[in-house]
Amino acid sequence: MNFPFLLNSSLWPLALIQAVALLAVAPLFAGFSRVMRARMHNRRGPGVLQEYRDIAKLLKRQSVAPAASGPAFRSMPYLLTGGLLVIATALPVVTLASPMGAAGDLITVIYLFAVVRFVFAIAGLDTGSTFTGLGASREAVLGVLVEPILLLGLWVAALVAGSTSLGAISARVLHWPVSSSLTLILAGLACAFATYIEMGKLPFDMAEAEQELQEGPLTEYSGAALGVLKIGISLKQLVVLQLFLGLFFPFGMAEHITPLALLIAGVLSLVKLLIAVFLVALVENSVARLRFLKTSRTTWAGFGLAFLALVSWLVAG
């Protein structure tokens, strides 16, 4: 097999552009989500651009941190956002192939998410605060619960595609193989479940649980650091969502690079993200948070879906 996509010289500028673009629109989607919530509460709420205003204000403020905190705490917002940007370069967003083939592999992406989780968790332990420590612990536990669902779902999709590279899976789903319909649908549902948990929304907003943990690992952040962290967390939601959409809803993405195809794909990807965020907001505002120690019972459902996908693949293949 040949790997022309690995260091694809024509696509790497696109990789950087899409990472920066996702970073730029991340607060917009967070704002949209806020507006949705206000509407569902029958409130007017602030406008869509409020997140930008918040972040701009925070970025101009001084950061104050507890005396016990060190470099791990201070560098986390940048490392978190940077790690997510690396993933963002590798996602299929407007092109079917991953623009950064060097990292556009299933296993690599899952372990890059692990890097992000690791810096998030150790920053939580670096302050000596109870809330940040518990938030870090919950973040790590949620990782243990989600990882099997996400991996099995994506693995089955990769088996249908015959490759673990993201581009190959997208391309296979685009040319939908009818005989594997059930398998792909079940795998997609399992991944949707895992994606939803990874987005940290209710009923799974464990690490940052607003009422009981006061935003968990974010508790001690303030000023510019908090501003960067806010961008980073909304970027995380967008990246996780785009990973799912890029793999399971590749419709309209550019197979051949022409300006028109890229334009259509760009607009379509925004529309897809908007619809997804809308659906997520609907779910988020109609449920109550789970009790943390009982979460594992709920996540079994997701794993069950992924396992059914595997069974259907075994039967079909």
Next chain:
Amino acid sequence: MMALFALEPASLLALALLIWLVSGVAGGVFSAAARLSGLISGLGGMVASAAVIVAAFEIVHRGGAVQAVALPVLPFTAEFSPLNGVLLLAMSVTALFCSLYACAWLAGTTSRKRSRTGLLCHLLMAALTAAAVANNAIELLVMMELAALCAYFLIVQTDDVKSRRAGLNQFLSGRLGTVCLILAFTVLHHVSGSLDFDVLRHTAFPAGAKSLAFLLALAGFGLYAGIIPLHAWVPQSHSSAPAHAAALFSSVLMKIGIIGIVKVGLDLLGAPPLWWGLMVLLLAILTAFIGGLYALMEHDIRRLLAYHTLENVGIILLGVGGAMTGVALNLPELAALALLAGLFHLFNHGLFKTALFLGAGEIEMQTGIKDMEKLGGIARLMPWTAVAMLVALMSMAALPPLNGFASEWLLYQSLFQLSAAPLFIARLLGPLLAVGLALTGALALMCVAKVFGVTFLGAPRSKAAEEATPAPLAMTLSSVLLAMLCIVFGVASSWIIPHFAAVAASVLNAPVLQAAQHGAVFSATSAVSAPMVALLLLGMPLLPWIIAAVLRGARLPNRLRGEAWACGYGHSADMVVTATGFTQPLRVMFGPLYRLRQHVMPAKLVSTLHQGWLGAFCRRLAFIELAVLLVVAFA
């Protein structure tokens, strides 16, 4: 004697063995002079290890078929093959840095400990080096037995209840392992009439004898490698022995067990039937998962690391089992990729685990504490140790672009090929094993976050932790250099993997698998470029930093002040989340699996076993056996 000065692998090995023995004894003789004795032992160990590294490079580089070579001066015939070469390399790189660490450690301990530890460690390394290149079963068994006894005496050296128990466990399981191996080779001898590996390799065994011998050998080598449920001796023994000896157990002694399984399963007995491969795969995932799970609940850093060694033994065996399955299913590409992944991970594990044990040893030496609950805030006091441990921990959790990721990525790819194999059982097991590995990875991630967060970050939790000072240069250097190697073997993995691929091909008698090109590592189904990922991971955090820096302008600088927020109450040190608190949710969620330990090993049985007389009896037995074996080895 002149032959020693020719730089042939054989003479280098003989030289190394002699240096180990001589410098070990000399270090003991001068044990009254602390610095001198430490220097003799440490430098001797380093020179010997360096000699073995050079020899191992030549053996791997030479490649090709297995050769029997008589060592000069010593009455020992060695077998040189690329597989032995890789094992020698993995062992001696570890030993090199352990010796560097020992230079400083030996100088700082009591004279009695100095003479014993120095000699025993050197004897252990010499015996294991000889075992790695043994060309018949008797040599292999005598040397492994010798090494296991050295390990026993290293464990019982700290004379407390825990160490005595650990020593007894190790002694009993070691002897049981030897008995299994003797039986295994008796079966083979019965059929072939010989114990030479070369004869065994060319004998066609009947299926029954073959399987019986394999099962016995798997149990025997499994006891050395610590496959769960044969791991009873592992955790506490790593905590009782001195840190560099624990590193040697983990990256050298247990590796002999794994290579033994590779040798018996893939090399000596001919093509393995499918069920061998599947059995090894299942044992491997069990070992990896349970090892990772139990590591989470440990507070003693070294016991925790020992459980992680079990986890990694499982991961390596996933590669070995995958290779056996690949051979059985006649899928050469799967076999080559899986064995490549297993061998590469074996090597990588030696690097990061040794760095971790040595780092833990530094902390213990500077604070006198093994329990991480009482540490905290060490990163500011021992910055270099902290950085080295951080890199090694991240590498243990397989985070890109470090070396643990490079080998696990290959392993995932081989599991993917297993999932796509035509046989139903392989198609079922492949995805489930991958899920098991991912789950283990997530547990490992949580565990390393715990170790680093609780030990190195936050505020100190005890007086001793507050007063820690950086460790002596030689010690710090040993773990820092290993951490650097972890980075090199991860980022430059695409240039290193072809060498391991050649070794895997020589074991399997197959064409060399092309798995790396132009800075990228690939399998038939995907690819990753570690240098590129490293570059992105270094570059991308700059973007948010620049945004923040541009918008900030001339505002007030960042400020560190006061205590953490505690809902308006005064903050006190005992509010801080401990290692126990951090992992509490998993203790609840995986409760049944944690209770398993009590059900499987009833406390009553254990306490009967550990009544005084048995321990004392075994100690005498060990003395006698060690003396007899030394005489046998030199005769």
